[in-house]
Amino acid sequence: MTTLLAIKNLTVDLPAGERMARILRGVSLEVKAGEILGLVGESGSGKSITALSVLRLLPGGKKTAMEGDIFFKGQNLICKTPQEMRSIRGKHISMIFQEPMTSLNPAFTIGKQIMDVLLAHQKITKKEAREKALKMLSRVQITDPERTFSSYPHQLSGGMRQRVMIAGALCCEPSLLIADEPTTALDVTIQAQILRLMKEAALEMGTSVLLITHDLGVVAQTCSRVAVMYAGEIVEMGEVSQILLSPRHPYTRALLPTVPKLTAGDQQKLESIPGTVPDAFAQIQGCRFHPRCALSKEKCFKQKPIPVNLGSNRQVTCWLEAPSEE
Numbered sequence: 001m002t003t004l005l006a007i008k009n010l011t012v013d014l015p016a017g018e019r020m021a022r023i024l025r026g027v028s029l030e031v032k033a034g035e036i037l038g039l040v041g042e043s044g045s046g047k048s049i050t051a052l053s054v055l056r057l058l059p060g061g062k063k064t065a066m067e068g069d070i071f072f073k074g075q076n077l078i079c080k081t082p083q084e085m086r087s088i089r090g091k092h093i094s095m096i097f098q099e100p101m102t103s104l105n106p107a108f109t110i111g112k113q114i115m116d117v118l119l120a121h122q123k124i125t126k127k128e129a130r131e132k133a134l135k136m137l138s139r140v141q142i143t144d145p146e147r148t149f150s151s152y153p154h155q156l157s158g159g160m161r162q163r164v165m166i167a168g169a170l171c172c173e174p175s176l177l178i179a180d181e182p183t184t185a186l187d188v189t190i191q192a193q194i195l196r197l198m199k200e201a202a203l204e205m206g207t208s209v210l211l212i213t214h215d216l217g218v219v220a221q222t223c224s225r226v227a228v229m230y231a232g233e234i235v236e237m238g239e240v241s242q243i244l245l246s247p248r249h250p251y252t253r254a255l256l257p258t259v260p261k262l263t264a265g266d267q268q269k270l271e272s273i274p275g276t277v278p279d280a281f282a283q284i285q286g287c288r289f290h291p292r293c294a295l296s297k298e299k300c301f302k303q304k305p306i307p308v309n310l311g312s313n314r315q316v317t318c319w320l321e322a323p324s325e326e
């Protein structure tokens, strides 16, 4: 499989009051053409900031500092001008968020909003844009596309709004869709439907997906590979089946009991990992997970671990997995 997106050694510092907070610490990951890669980790680990870096939509204005490379179809997005990025966003890379109401304009109909995306990026007539928008609405299994086309966002349920967002995000047939917690606000049954249709529509259109979630259950249902993020770093990466069946990083192992069993319904409480993700100012020597790790040894709080390649595209950043140096 060819590589569509390659983030290499990405470091991001955001202004926080008078200080700068280091949010990403050398993130490297790849999304291959036609795959769905899950990016998973607890709240505050840096998943959304990774996504916003790709779109070059980081908060913080001119003070924000970004280092590293983000290759998309071989071109480094870090070097693109704001104008070039505007033509990439929506057309080649699109994004959907947890709460569609933050992206949908309440003053315009769904149809107008999808048509506007199409007309901004494609050389087509209004009539063609209307036909395409209606086709996309039926592609995301909306049974009465005409009615939804003329509806305003507040007239739709949460699940319908998320379908509309997927239709809008995929209407220009982008190469990459970034979906940031797209189903977290929905109940469990609707969540499964939306994930399924997003996956089917994306794969059918040849769109790769970077799916951001804190939920390994969602990863299990949807993704082919997964990258596990902790405190601004990728700690483990590999095929979903490998990672879920035999996680190697103690953080991934700790996350696994948090996978909700779908049979238990939505009443099941998530277990939590003792401790919290360190804040971006925390000066932690060695591995950033060691204060919460039950297996840490002396080296873990002295030296930063380096990624270990375990073969079959699998990688883990943990001293416990490093070849013995003795």
Ligand SMILES: Nc1ncnc2c1ncn2[C@@H]1O[C@H](COP(=O)(O)OP(=O)(O)OP(=O)(O)O)[C@@H](O)[C@H]1O
Residues within 6 Å of the ligand: 014, 015, 016, 021, 023, 041, 042, 043, 044, 045, 046, 047, 048, 049, 050, 059, 060, 214, 279, 280
């Ligand atoms: N605008 C901002 N200015 C300063 N710091 C920010 C800003 N946005 C996010 N952060 C910080 O960056 C870190 C990573 O946030 P991010 O939203 O990427 O985490 P996440 O893994 O996506 O979590 P969640 O699932 O809660 O969205 C957090 O410590 C957060 O406080």
